[in-house]
Amino acid sequence: MTEDVVTPSHFIRQLISKDIAAGRYPDGIATRFPPEPNGYLHIGHAKSICLNFGVAQEFGGVCFLRFDDTNPDRESPEFVESIQQDVRWLGFDWEDRLRHASDYFQQLFDFAVGLIESGNAYVCDLSADEIRTTRGTLTSPGSNSPFRDRNPEENLELFNKMRAGEYDDGSRVLRARIDMASPNIHLRDPTLYRIRRQTHHNTGDSWCIYPMYDFTHPLSDAIEGVTHSLCTLEFEDNRALYDWVLEHVSPPSRPYQTEFSRLSLEYTVVSKRLLTLLVSRGVVSGWDDPRMPTLSGMRRRGFPPEAIVDFCSRIGVTRNQQHVEISVLENCVREALNPTAPRAFGVLRPLRVVIENYPENEEEFLEAQNHPNDPSLGVRQVPFCREIFIEQDDFMEDPPRKFFRLAPGREVRLRYAYLVTCTSVIHDENGNVCEVRCTYDPQTKGGNTPDGRKVKGTIHWVSAKHSLNAEVRLYQPLFKDPNPKFDSDTELEQTLNPDSCETVDNCKLEPSLGDAGIGSPIQLERLGYFCVDPSSTNQKRILNRTVSLRDTWARVKEK
RNA sequence: UGGGGUGUAGCCAAGUGGUAAGGCACCGGAUUUUGAUUCCGGCAUUCCCAGGUUCGAAUCCUGGCACCCCAGCCA
Numbered sequence: 001m002t003e004d005v006v007t008p009s010h011f012i013r014q015l016i017s018k019d020i021a022a023g024r025y026p027d028g029i030a031t032r033f034p035p036e037p038n039g040y041l042h043i044g045h046a047k048s049i050c051l052n053f054g055v056a057q058e059f060g061g062v063c064f065l066r067f068d069d070t071n072p073d074r075e076s077p078e079f080v081e082s083i084q085q086d087v088r089w090l091g092f093d094w095e096d097r098l099r100h101a102s103d104y105f106q107q108l109f110d111f112a113v114g115l116i117e118s119g120n121a122y123v124c125d126l127s128a129d130e131i132r133t134t135r136g137t138l139t140s141p142g143s144n145s146p147f148r149d150r151n152p153e154e155n156l157e158l159f160n161k162m163r164a165g166e167y168d169d170g171s172r173v174l175r176a177r178i179d180m181a182s183p184n185i186h187l188r189d190p191t192l193y194r195i196r197r198q199t200h201h202n203t204g205d206s207w208c209i210y211p212m213y214d215f216t217h218p219l220s221d222a223i224e225g226v227t228h229s230l231c232t233l234e235f236e237d238n239r240a241l242y243d244w245v246l247e248h249v250s251p252p253s254r255p256y257q258t259e260f261s262r263l264s265l266e267y268t269v270v271s272k273r274l275l276t277l278l279v280s281r282g283v284v285s286g287w288d289d290p291r292m293p294t295l296s297g298m299r300r301r302g303f304p305p306e307a308i309v310d311f312c313s314r315i316g317v318t319r320n321q322q323h324v325e326i327s328v329l330e331n332c333v334r335e336a337l338n339p340t341a342p343r344a345f346g347v348l349r350p351l352r353v354v355i356e357n358y359p360e361n362e363e364e365f366l367e368a369q370n371h372p373n374d375p376s377l378g379v380r381q382v383p384f385c386r387e388i389f390i391e392q393d394d395f396m397e398d399p400p401r402k403f404f405r406l407a408p409g410r411e412v413r414l415r416y417a418y419l420v421t422c423t424s425v426i427h428d429e430n431g432n433v434c435e436v437r438c439t440y441d442p443q444t445k446g447g448n449t450p451d452g453r454k455v456k457g458t459i460h461w462v463s464a465k466h467s468l469n470a471e472v473r474l475y476q477p478l479f480k481d482p483n484p485k486f487d488s489d490t491e492l493e494q495t496l497n498p499d500s501c502e503t504v505d506n507c508k509l510e511p512s513l514g515d516a517g518i519g520s521p522i523q524l525e526r527l528g529y530f531c532v533d534p535s536s537t538n539q540k541r542i543l544n545r546t547v548s549l550r551d552t553w554a555r556v557k558e559k
Numbered sequence: 560u561g562g563g564g565u566g567u568a569g570c571c572a573a574g575u576g577g578u579a580a581g582g583c584a585c586c587g588g589a590u591u592u593u594g595a596u597u598c599c600g601g602c603a604u605u606c607c608c609a610g611g612u613u614c615g616a617a618u619c620c621u622g623g624c625a626c627c628c629c630a631g632c633c634a
Contacts, residue, residue: 194632
């Protein structure tokens with residue numbers, strides 16, 4: 001069987017194809033996914049992971065997982081662990097290619113020494129403030145540091161002393177000697193090393209100087225033999241420095257950087273800084289809150305990893321500003337879940353229905369399919385008795401034209417059970433409907449109509465006597481604004497969607513759901529896809545709605 | 560009037576001088592014991608704008624316009 005798996009063409013694939021065709025990489029290509037372990041991975045990282053691991057796979061190359069851990073101030077082992085878990089969850093395997101930029105600290109130091117010896121780097125005693133003010137602006141050139149012309153011997157001695165811990169944090173840096181008047185600000189004698197006494201999660205206290213990204217990244221790529229260093233567009237201007245570094249040392253290989261645009265998703269933020277803020281402000285319960293666009297959040301929400309990989313392939317890779325509608329993601333999730341998720345009944349907002357002509361103490365089990373389109377998933381027995389719950393939304397006392405669920409005098413099908421007709425309505429002291437009375441037609445067992453009569457509505461139900469209680473959490477986007485922006489706590493407050501998590505208590509589930517495992521997908525018919533939350537217990541069952549079903553009625557109702 | 564980028568439908572996106580793929584969304588219609596799924600059909604006479612080159616331009620040239628990124632001892 002040949003399935004038409006269309007791998008969409010994008011410019012990076014084309015570039016690699018061309019490179020391979022030109023014979024540039026006889027030993028194969030290599031890529032890397034280089035996260036900084038200072039936060040959890042999010043949907044934007046998924047795009048990069050799929051790209052880097054994906055093209056390596058397609059072209060018979062390899063992909064490294066490299067922690068870009070050059071800033072001990074913000075990095076931690078917690079993040080290192082979560083990142084590995086998330087990459088594996090997405091289905092990618094780095095095999096023996098787990099690396100840390102910190103593995104290369106000694107080699108990086110040696111390269112820096114080489115740069116000093118060739119007169120291409122110098123130790124600068126200016127303070128951070130002074131460096132900033134002498135850097136110039138976007139439209140005016142910077143001015144040379146008074147330390148720019150120190151000779152290599154002196155620089156070398158100073159740099160060694162920096163490493164030996166003889167100077168205070170922030171008192172000196174190593175700078176590349178390039179061009180203070182360059183129109184590209186990244187080339188105005190960028191800092192290569194800073195002094196920072198901070199225990200590193202990997203190297204402990206062996207270093208008190210740490211290399212900067214622009215120095216570390218090209219050399220790490222070169223050390224690993226990375227051929228295609230793929231990064232996001234905001235590093236475009238850094239490419240000149242990336243190349244400069246590689247051209248001014250003798251690197252073990254020559255990697256090239258190519259940039260693509262980062263993903264932004266409607267109604268969400270995809271920035272580690274802002275996500276960190278949501279966590280630290282307690283806006284969400286943690287990095288894995290089901291509303292978070294983090295991989296751990298989406299996992300807890302019930303998104304299957306294939307859906308995320310599929311999403312990444314559908315959105316493509318370009319250099320355009322990419323602002324994707326959430327419907328694309330939701331569609332991928334539904335498409336992944338629909339063929340496999342077993343069906344079950346659950347009622348979110350129960351309305352008691354008493355079937356008056358059904359015997360008081362009788363109960364029976366009715367057969368229901370676990371998947372209407374896939375008999376191989378089998379059947380289950382669902383208990384039925386005189387009192388059941390239906391969805392409040394499935395009854396209207398005074399229904400509009402196109403409503404074809406239950407209403408006074410109307411007949412509907414209870415899925416897999418019987419046809420029932422509403423005979424009367426009972427109100428509470430506030431005038432709200434609190435109970436509905438029906439009669440059932442014993443001839444219609446299983447929901448069949450032997451007389452061929454047509455029933456427009458089919459609704460779900462659960463037996464009052466047998467049902468399980470549960471709390472169900474329904475999610476909406478975290479933000480009101482499709483393109484949320486906030487710089488302060490008040491702005492954050494204003495843009496937050498107050499209804500992003502709706503907790504519905506006292507929901508009723510069919511008894512078979514008592515066995516549902518944490519995280520495994522279930523479709524509650526007519527309501528959506530759900531999964532059991534990790535915090536769920538037998539005493540207090542908690543379900544997350546992963547995504548609702550497509551709801552045409554909701555649109556009809558609007559009109 | 561510093562530098563680097565990007566403009567194809569509501570949102571993504573293919574297209575690489577030969578007459579606008581595909582997905583999502585949307586709108587019909589069929590089937591349906593989930594208003595789900597599935598199926599079938601519709602959805603850019605035009606590619607940011609204006610000129611030019613060419614038998615022929617989304618693709619090449621010129622000039623505009625709009626938007627994004629860069630002034631960390633962050634990545």
